[in-house]
Amino acid sequence: MTILNSMLKGFLGGIHLSENKFTENLAIEVMPAPKLVYIPLAQHAGKPAKPIVQKDDFVKIGTKIGESEGFISAPVHASISGKVLDIKQHPHPVLASAECCIIESDETEDWAAGMKEKHDYENLPKEELLSIIRDAGIVGLGGAAFPTHVKLSPPPDKPIEYLLINGCECEPRLTADHRLMLEYPIGIIEGAKLFQQILNTKHLIFCIEDNKKEAAKIFISENEEVRVLKTKYPQGAEKQLIKTVLNRTVPRGGLPMDVGCVVQNVGTCYAAFQAVKFRKPLIDRVVTVTGDGVKESKNLLIRIGTSVIDVVNFCGGFVDQPKRIIFGGPMMGISQYAEDVPIIKGTSGILVSKEVSSYEEGPCVRCGCCVDACPMGLMPTEIYKLVKNKKFLKSKDYGVLDCIECGCCAYGCPSKIPLVHYLKYGKNEVWRLSKK
Amino acid sequence: MKDLLIVSASPHISGKLDISLAMKAVILALLPAFIFSVYIFGWRALLVTVITIVSCMISEAIMQRMLGKKITLDDGSAVLTGILLAFNLPPGVPLWLPIVGSVFAIVFAKQLFGGLGYNFINPALAGRAFLMTSWPSFMTKEWLIPTGSTLSGIDSITSATPLTLLKNPANFGPPEVIIQRLNEMATIKNLFIGKVGGCLGETSALLLLIGGLFLIIVGIVDYRIVTGYLVSFGILAFVLPTKANLPFHLFSGGLFLGAFFMATDWVTSPVTKKGRWIFGIGCGVLTAVIRIWGGYPEGVSYSILLMNVFTPLIDRFTKERIFGEKKKGVKL
Ligand code: SF4
Ligand code: SF4
Numbered sequence: 001m002t003i004l005n006s007m008l009k010g011f012l013g014g015i016h017l018s019e020n021k022f023t024e025n026l027a028i029e030v031m032p033a034p035k036l037v038y039i040p041l042a043q044h045a046g047k048p049a050k051p052i053v054q055k056d057d058f059v060k061i062g063t064k065i066g067e068s069e070g071f072i073s074a075p076v077h078a079s080i081s082g083k084v085l086d087i088k089q090h091p092h093p094v095l096a097s098a099e100c101c102i103i104e105s106d107e108t109e110d111w112a113a114g115m116k117e118k119h120d121y122e123n124l125p126k127e128e129l130l131s132i133i134r135d136a137g138i139v140g141l142g143g144a145a146f147p148t149h150v151k152l153s154p155p156p157d158k159p160i161e162y163l164l165i166n167g168c169e170c171e172p173r174l175t176a177d178h179r180l181m182l183e184y185p186i187g188i189i190e191g192a193k194l195f196q197q198i199l200n201t202k203h204l205i206f207c208i209e210d211n212k213k214e215a216a217k218i219f220i221s222e223n224e225e226v227r228v229l230k231t232k233y234p235q236g237a238e239k240q241l242i243k244t245v246l247n248r249t250v251p252r253g254g255l256p257m258d259v260g261c262v263v264q265n266v267g268t269c270y271a272a273f274q275a276v277k278f279r280k281p282l283i284d285r286v287v288t289v290t291g292d293g294v295k296e297s298k299n300l301l302i303r304i305g306t307s308v309i310d311v312v313n314f315c316g317g318f319v320d321q322p323k324r325i326i327f328g329g330p331m332m333g334i335s336q337y338a339e340d341v342p343i344i345k346g347t348s349g350i351l352v353s354k355e356v357s358s359y360e361e362g363p364c365v366r367c368g369c370c371v372d373a374c375p376m377g378l379m380p381t382e383i384y385k386l387v388k389n390k391k392f393l394k395s396k397d398y399g400v401l402d403c404i405e406c407g408c409c410a411y412g413c414p415s416k417i418p419l420v421h422y423l424k425y426g427k428n429e430v431w432r433l434s435k436k
Numbered sequence: 437m438k439d440l441l442i443v444s445a446s447p448h449i450s451g452k453l454d455i456s457l458a459m460k461a462v463i464l465a466l467l468p469a470f471i472f473s474v475y476i477f478g479w480r481a482l483l484v485t486v487i488t489i490v491s492c493m494i495s496e497a498i499m500q501r502m503l504g505k506k507i508t509l510d511d512g513s514a515v516l517t518g519i520l521l522a523f524n525l526p527p528g529v530p531l532w533l534p535i536v537g538s539v540f541a542i543v544f545a546k547q548l549f550g551g552l553g554y555n556f557i558n559p560a561l562a563g564r565a566f567l568m569t570s571w572p573s574f575m576t577k578e579w580l581i582p583t584g585s586t587l588s589g590i591d592s593i594t595s596a597t598p599l600t601l602l603k604n605p606a607n608f609g610p611p612e613v614i615i616q617r618l619n620e621m622a623t624i625k626n627l628f629i630g631k632v633g634g635c636l637g638e639t640s641a642l643l644l645l646i647g648g649l650f651l652i653i654v655g656i657v658d659y660r661i662v663t664g665y666l667v668s669f670g671i672l673a674f675v676l677p678t679k680a681n682l683p684f685h686l687f688s689g690g691l692f693l694g695a696f697f698m699a700t701d702w703v704t705s706p707v708t709k710k711g712r713w714i715f716g717i718g719c720g721v722l723t724a725v726i727r728i729w730g731g732y733p734e735g736v737s738y739s740i741l742l743m744n745v746f747t748p749l750i751d752r753f754t755k756e757r758i759f760g761e762k763k764k765g766v767k768l
Contacts, residue, residue, distance in 0.1 A: 172449070239759060252760040324442045331447040337440070356442050362455060363553035368658065368707035376759040381707055399758045407447030414453045421445035
């Protein structure tokens, strides 16, 4: 299989899922600005932004309300115009609770100065482009929310040959990137070209799974280099994508730039294009709202900071009492405990379920399904046992830190062992121990 | 009060396969061979199987109750152990023997090690090995003559299975004649279809093959173990000095039952991909060596048991290569 796989340039492991992309034919709708937004200062990987507004200040759409702290950080901006009610702890989709800037709308929808106008960007030097992107608070919109300017600033000894634009959207159910590719291909291409200019790469490749052929066709007709990939989860994970498209293997513990690549999500390209062309900071994003617990499924353009309850109400409300709300896709998403948790930059989907099946964790029957499925070549069965027995350091030898939390292992486990839960826990413990 | 939202770990969806479904699939895959067994050996085969199933289930329930554990008969693993044990018994054994074997399999080989998932040897094979060492005469003599055929598949010889014939041809007539008859097309055909004597469920290579392929296709049985086993055994049976031809070796005895259904037992085989190749090849080599040079006519069950013992070791030394890990000595 190894030989066959490398001939096909695929990655090892991974699984085939029912895609259930029910919303793929629904055009993106704009959700009107809500009355209240809760904008967390931490929406990205790295240091949270530092608040630069105060209670009772007035802000406009696009006003910077949090300044980035250090290089690996990103600023945040007001997504509506109105008054800052407070800056305080509020439920957060990833961090459980975090400092949020709460803004009440004045319903004027005024933009901050200089925004929404067209700017010439053809002849801007790349430093300038980078700083615009950084100032606009652009982060990776695929989910991990890594600040984009950092990814666009590889050290000089790491030349980048390939820029891969990730349009895989391999999570089941999510269609936000798919819709964006169908409706705003030109913006995506422009954004990708900006990245290409900044990175000075020769090759620019759009990577799209074969369940989105229509989207692929559009990019092909624009004379872009497109790679149509087999639909296989997790095709959109950076290292797996690079392996499939270029047959290059990012070394263990390394980054894509170690093999001369940078991967950017299609949504990120579009956001960067808007930032450069209109000086529009990242204040909204496309989110797929779906699930049996919400009346109408939609692909929505939502302001950052909108609470999930407002979103659901815009979609006709809940069907019954909701049992579970997930931010992200069904494989890697995070389940939420509060209905007023806000949409943040990294939120790609909202899944509402009225029915949740629960499983009892059985004994490991050593079937090896998890080992076969793991795209990172790990042995989840061994690692979870080590973590369960609190042998954290040994679990590090077994590669717990290499886990990308894709969920392939737990998905197929016949004993329904929450392997990802154990692996995440193990990772945290290893980090904690190594900090000591 | 409003119900709280459920917070659960990702992934939030899960595959359809669970333990009881997997066990049911294996049982389904064994069904054709079982029906055929009842056809050729008569009601006795049914009786023996029912006895092993029931005694396995009762032993499991009693042990789990005594150990203060949840009773998990619904996972189907005890039923499967019962069926596999029955498949490995001569159909004519005295009826207390399957009971003793079942109790040993469940109590000593499975539950005392911690139950499903913790046993390091295959319970059904352990039960068979226990009976084999304790009551060898019952385990090697109580063959039944299949309907419309003979034990050996050779018309004139009714008292030995094909493999005992091969081991000691001189006991049954002029050796050259017997060996020649064993290698005839007609005998091979009988072997493949299963119209020969042997353990209750092992005779029909054809039906076991169908069931086994089904399990490989649905992803319950690992193709690496099966391929490693059959290919390595086949090569050795071909090159080593033996009087029988390759098809005879492949289709006789419990090879297909062992390769598809016993060696591939999840719990007692390695979890790594490389480990499974090694495990399968190890089984094949041992089986060939026992059959050709050993004292027993058949070597399938002892080979698998021995490899079961090595499984933890194999797993330890065949860790998967982590994505992006450097190969030793190779520059990446
Ligand atoms: S979650 Fe981690 S261990 Fe499980 S399959 Fe994905 S990478 Fe492998
Ligand atoms: S998939 Fe589950 S039962 Fe199978 S080996 Fe992995 S952890 Fe054990």
